[in-house]
Amino acid sequence: MQKLPIVNDLGFYEIRMASIGGFGANVAGKILGEAGILKLGYNGSNFSSYGSEKKGSPVAAFVRFCAPDVAVRVNSPVTEPHLLVIFLESIARNPGMLSGVGPDTIVILNTGMDVDAARDFLGLAAGTLVVIDAMKIAVEEKTRVNTALLGVISQVTGFITHDAVKEIIEETFGKKYAATVPANIKTFERGTKEFTMKKFAPDGKYQPQAFSRAGQKLGYLNQPIGGVIPAAGTSMYKDLTASRSGYIPVLNRGKCTSCGECDITCPDYCFEWAGETNKKGKQEQVLQRIHYQYCKGCLRCVEMCKFEALTTHVEYEVDKHIIEKGYVNDIKETQK
Ligand code: SF4
Ligand code: SF4
Structure with a gap:
């Protein structure tokens, strides 16, 4: 087992994946977790956070890896990721997307842009940026973007290996959807090759976004009398x-x-x-x-x-x- 390339104060290599329902971020998190723990021998954990199980709602998947002798006692969302995977260009500029990203973070973005344009699009202060047109690959192979992104991950982290991820993909899809295994493996293999990577030093062009937790907006001191909602929500502005x-x-x-x-x-x-x-x-x-x-x-x-x-x-x-x-x-x- 290879030593983890970088860990935080608690001994974890931390991964955050940002997506929306329907793109397989939850499954990708599980595959990564199983590849690292069952195939490569690390200790770790993985979980996802999502609202209603509906296509289109926000999804975040989190994975942590540590050495086998480190106990996993942290179960909170990843705030300062070593690897950030953004499943869609359209959510890449959502508030807080880059929060906690530092010069040592690898950011993978699913986009058709080149790596310099993608840096400007994201406003990335520093770090290693990897771009891949995973949507194009998924459309061509009739699969989803998650296996293409897993292909990239297996090449850029330095410890999650190609073979471990491939085996877990075969096992995961083989159990329930055996007919989809060849297309998913092809998508994964294309993901291992069709990406571009560039490291950006902190040059002052953009400011890093420190992680901050949004405070509570309504409480017993300021809630409207009787719990009335004066500004009702509307779906008119939603964009799917x-x-x-x-x-x-x-x-x-x-x-x-x-x-x-x-x-x-x-x-x-x-x-x-x-x-x-x-x-x-x-x-x-x-x-x-x-x-x-x-x-x-x-x-x-x-x-x-x-x-x-x-x-x-x-x-x-x-x-x-x-x-x-x-x-x-x-x-x-x-x-x-
Ligand atoms: S309204 Fe038109 S498009 Fe819709 S189901 Fe009927 S024929 Fe098809
Ligand atoms: S219009 Fe769009 S959201 Fe509505 S049923 Fe067709 S594909 Fe689904």
Whole structure:
């Protein structure tokens, strides 16, 4: 067993993974934990934190490794990671994403940007930045980004080995989804090669973000009388764009009969309707478009539409103007 390359005061090498539901961060954390403990002989722990088990909600996975003679008595979230893995570019600038990142941290970002552009995008003060277009790999291999990112991790930490992670991937997916093992291994192997890494010294271009815990906003001293909520929440501003895993439904209005089946299937109310006068002079509701801000790419609507007016497309192959418009009149419009 190799010595851990770096540890904190308590003797731990700490990993934080930031993602949203549907991208496999929880599974990736478990695979890493098992690879380190069961295959490589370290002591350690892993756990995830997430809200409702729903595609699109924030997920954080934490892994700790220590020498076998160190007792694991810390179960709190990782605040100063030695390895930070950001599963999606779209969440990379969320507040606190880089908190606790220092010059010794390795940051892995799933993005199509080059490493210098990614540093500016993140505002990374210092550290080793690794970029990989894991979403592109996942779309091409019909898998998820997690195994591509595990491939990168097996190359950059210096102690988590390729073979250990590969064995655990085979065991984990083999138990329940044996048919997906070859594609996941291919994704993993591509992850081990298709990344770029660069170390940035602290040059003053950006300021490091120290970890801070948000204080309690409401308490017995300042809560409204009677527990009234004066500013009720609204889902109007929610943006589920980041939840999509590379695929979107496209509405072909040329085939749509406005039967409404997709609308009652969609869990996020993405379909926009308007009253129109039909040939008989009667008012009827006609499906206008998909509002992609609210679409998380679950593709249930595509399965439901029996008129083939909804079809699945790779998101980065669809023109941006079609996503803004929300529909096509002929599916040929989506072909560049
Ligand atoms: S299910 Fe298909 S045909 Fe019916 S309204 Fe939706 S897109 Fe149109
Ligand atoms: S893929 Fe279809 S059903 Fe799923 S959120 Fe988007 S519009 Fe709604």
